[in-house]
Amino acid sequence: MEWKKCYLDVILVPLGFSLCMGYHVWLWHKVRTQPFSTVIGTNSRGRRFWVSAIMKDNEKKNILAVQTLRNTIMGSTLMATTSILLCCGLAAVISSTYSIKKPLNDAVYGAHGEFMVALKYVTLLVIFLFSFVCHSLSIRFTNQVNFLINCPPDTSSGVVSPEYVGELLERGFALNTVGNRLFYMAMPLMLWVFGPVLVFLCSATLVPVLYNLDFVFAAAAEKRKSGAEVGGGNEHDCGSV
Known part of the structure; x- marks a missing residue:
């Protein structure tokens, strides 16, 4: 009987988690091998040029550098504060003597015993802590x-x-990206409270959304490549003249 209650959790939750993990492993491979096909690799290259330009002309651009880095720190601080507040809330729910699963029993597909409810909240707590x-x-x-x-x-x-x-700076942005991705991956796990079907559907929707945000579109890349070729041709012609 217990297997009949939790077989959806055993199948759909790891499958949805594997979709997200597989996508990010593939994204990491693309960033390492073809960085300019991804937004992460392109932005990383731009940040290195920005640091070099700021340090070369520091007397004129020092205020710009401080303001830009301050905005980055504020964004990371907001996400860190949100994560730790959610951790505190989940810890309070886990340690509470009130059983929150009772009003949800009729609306939840899959297992909803005490162990499964505790597993859901502990998993969310670990993700937000990381x-x-x-x-x-x-x-x-x-x-x-x-x-x-x-x-x-x-x-x-x-x-x-x-x-x-x-x-x-790249280490800071890499950690910021990892923290944001962990925060995004917590979204399907939050829906696990209502059942494993929503976990899989949310994970399957999240992957194409992240793909459109992480990769440079082929048309834009081709346009940039053709512009570079035209620029190189013009330089060659000027050199010939």
């Missing part, structure tokens, strides 16, 4: 960049270089 940790570390790296980007050039040792500051 999201909080990633956003907190992102704030740490971005704060370091906020100090180092306005330092005078270190000509003696060359340690504080645009490459080093750019690497710190």
Whole structure:
């Protein structure tokens, strides 16, 4: 009888989770092998150029750098605060003596025993905790960049270089991206409270939405490529003249 109650949870929840994980593994492979076909790789390249330009002309652009990094820190702080507040709420629900599953019994498909309800909330709690940790570390790296980007050039040792500051900034943005993706993946798990069918449907909907946000469209990439070829041809012609 217990298997008949939870077979949907055993099948659909891991399947929906595998869809999200498989997509992000494929996205990571694309970022590593074809970075300019993804928004993440393109933005990463742009941020490195931005750091180099800011540090070269620091006297004129130091205020711009501080304001830009401050806005990034504010966004990470908001997400970290939201994650830890949700963790506190879930911890309060888990430790509460009131059984919240009783009014939902008739509306939930799949298993809804005490162990399954506890598993749902503990899983959500772990996801939000990891999201909080990633956003907190992102704030740490971005704060370091906020100090180092306005330092005078270190000509003696060359340690504080645009490459080093750019690497710190990329680590901060990478952790911010991971924290956001964990937050997104918590959305299907929140629907697990109402049954495993909604988990699978939400995961199947989330993947194409993220795909449209993560990848540069072929038309735009082709246009950029043709523009680069035209620019290269013009330079060649000018050189011939």
